[in-house]
Amino acid sequence: MFFTYLRRELRRRRKAALVVASGLALGIALVIVVSSVSSGMNRAQDKVLESLYGLGTDMTVTKAAAPPGEGDTTRRPRFEFDAQDSDDDSEQSQDIVMVEGFETLASTTVAQVGKQDGVADAVGGLSVRVMKVNGEFKRGEIEPGQQPEQSGPGSGNGGGSGGGDTVRGGGAAFDVDSYTVYGTDVAHQGLGPLTSSKITSGRTFKATETAAKVAVVDSAYAKEQSLAVGKKLTVSGTAFEIVGIATADSGDAAANVYLPLGQAQTLADAKDKVTTVYVQAADSQRIDAVKAAIQKNISGTTVTTSADLADTVSGSLSTASDLAKGVGKWLSYVVLAAAFLVAGLLTSAAVSRRVREFGTLKALGWRSGRVTRQVAGEALVNGLVGGALGIGIGLAGAWIITAFSPTLTAQLGGGTGGGGGPRMIAGGQGGPVRQSASKALDIALTAPVSLATIGLAVALAVAGGLVAGGFGGWRASRLRPADALRRVE
Structure with missing residues (x-):
């Protein structure tokens, strides 16, 4: 009814x-x-x-920033060229390898982070920047000047000799090429910036290549520099064989060149050092608790989660x-x-x-x-x-x-691991200066x-x-x- x-x-x-x-x-x-x-x-x-830190990364651990006034202001790139006694113009070339942000953590920090409750995996990486200066000194030509026709006191041969000589031409012309290098732990490739890229040519690193002189290059940088699998890439006098070309899944790649962690540490004179620890939580619901535990138990570190990153994102x-x-x-x-x-x-x-x-x-x-x-x-x-x-x-x-x-645009400030951080650019008479990098990503x-x-x-x-x-x-x-x-x- x-x-x-x-x-x-x-x-x-x-x-x-x-x-x-x-x-x-x-x-x-x-x-x-x-x-x-x-x-x-x-x-x-x-x-x-993911585009910055790689797939599966829930948070990153970096060294805590020094209080204002306590940072080391003497760390800046310095180029020194040898004088050459030669009548010919001399060509000069030099690479400077610097740790991004100049802040590092001991490699033992990775194991400490991995032992924290709620951490499923932790991997360390080293982000560095390479500045390559290449150019030549050119000698100028001396043109004798006209001697004034006058006599009297103070106008002898010694007083006026060469007084009108001028130098024309000469000087120095140098090109500065700056690119980023990321040292990846080839034995643990499940986390880190390289996972945000896909190998489109060649192969990725082998787990046994911890000390091998091999490199994976971002596709955009490879195209710009005419690099390909099988060619050599020289970094600070060391030749690396390119074994793979990687293409970022979205936006720009985290680095231009990827090297085994040990090789990157050697180039940057940062033995047993890392700039970032990439962390995967065992449970996504416990990310805040894991963050608090790391900050409490490991002093001098800063933990950044995806929620923290979202607060720093600007743009559409x-x-x-x-x-x-x-x-x-x-x-x-x-x-x-x-x-x-x-x-x-x-x-x-x-x-x-x-x-x-x-x-x-x-x-x-x-x-x-x-x-x-x-x-x-x-x-x-x-x-x-x-x-x-x-x-x-x-x-x-x-x-x-x-x-x-x-398509929405995410504008990120520099200084947070991965490919971000302070960059060095050539700056007028003041020499190289630090500039905070920003990164724009287009997200569908x-x-x-x-x-x-x-x-x-x-x-x-x-x-x-x-x-x-x-x-x-x-x-x-x-x-x-x-x-x-x-x-x-």
């Missing part, structure tokens, strides 16, 4: 039911789209971290993320609350128009609870229909966003819909039906059989 009456009443009031369901569908669809976009933002921010990714988390969520909540309220009011109004019907049913013996359940059942079905429509509209909206994949936005989001939509649909049923049921329970008699014409 309940379902028979329910089916008949829903058919008879199709337009009113569709209006209630459509209102709920709009609110539910907006919640699905906003939740999916927020999930896409989180994935985009994870990609930013940051703006869109703020809008999705702020305006978008609040807007979806307001629309959903309005949809619930409208559904409840429309259901209550529909009950008011059915006074004669419910009064007659009560006169025939229906109890108030039965009438209330009938109204609530109709409202619940309307809510489920609205939920189905909302899920369909929400999935369509998420699919459109993913299909078009709008997606809107993934999870089962949790679908479950939330179903729960909202049921809740909307119950809210509407509550309004209508309360109204219906207050009707009396006498009201039907007063409405009889």
Whole structure:
């Protein structure tokens, strides 16, 4: 009887039911789209971290910055060229290999981090910058000047000899090439910046090549320098065989050249030193706890997680993320609350128009609870229909966003491991100066819909039906059989 009456009443009031369901569908669809976009933002921010530190990295450990005024200001690149006694112009070339940021940790820190509770894996790496100066000194030509024709005191041969000589031409012309090198632990290649690139030519390092003179080169740098697999790359007088070409999965590569960690340490005069420890947590829900444990148990370190990195991201990714988390969520909540309220009011109004019907049913013996359940059942079905429509509209909206994949830009400041950090550039008469690097990454936005989001939509649909049923049921329970008699014409 309940379902028979329910089916008949829903058919008879199709337009009113569709209006209630459509209102709920709009609110539910907006919640699905906003939740999916927020999930896409989180994935985009994870990609930013992966592009810098590599796949699977949950956090990085670096040396804590020295307090202002306590840093070593004497560390700066210095180029020294040998004087040559020759009538010919002399060519000069020199490589300077510097640790990025000039801050290092002892290699033993990697093992200390790996022993912390909640750490699944920890790998150390060394980021360095190579500055190659190449050029030549050119001798100038001396042109004798004209001797003034005058006599008198102070105008003898000794006083005026060479007084008018001039030097033309000569000087020095040098090219400065700067590129980044990352020393990777070839025995543990599961973490680190190299995992954010894919080998497109040749091969990656072998686990046995800890001391081998081999290199993997980023594809963009290889194209710029006309490098290929099998060729030699000379760094500070040491020749390395290129065994592979790597292409970054997104954005720029973390480094131009990848070397075995031991070789990078030797070139940078940083034996048993690393600049960054890449950490993978055993449980993604315990990242904050692992961070706190590392900072507590290993002094002098700074731990950076993906959440910390997200706070430093600027550009359209940051703006869109703020809008999705702020305006978008609040807007979806307001629309959903309005949809619930409208559904409840429309259901209550529909009950008011059915006074004669419910009064007659009560006169025939229906109890108030039965009438209330009938109204609530109709409202619940309307809510489920609205939920189905909302899920369909929400999935369509998420699919459109993913299909078009709008590109967002993440602007990152320097100084955080990987390829970031201070860079050295040639600067006028003051010599090389430090410049903070920034890195811009283009990330394609997606809107993934999870089962949790679908479950939330179903729960909202049921809740909307119950809210509407509550309004209508309360109204219906207050009707009396006498009201039907007063409405009889």
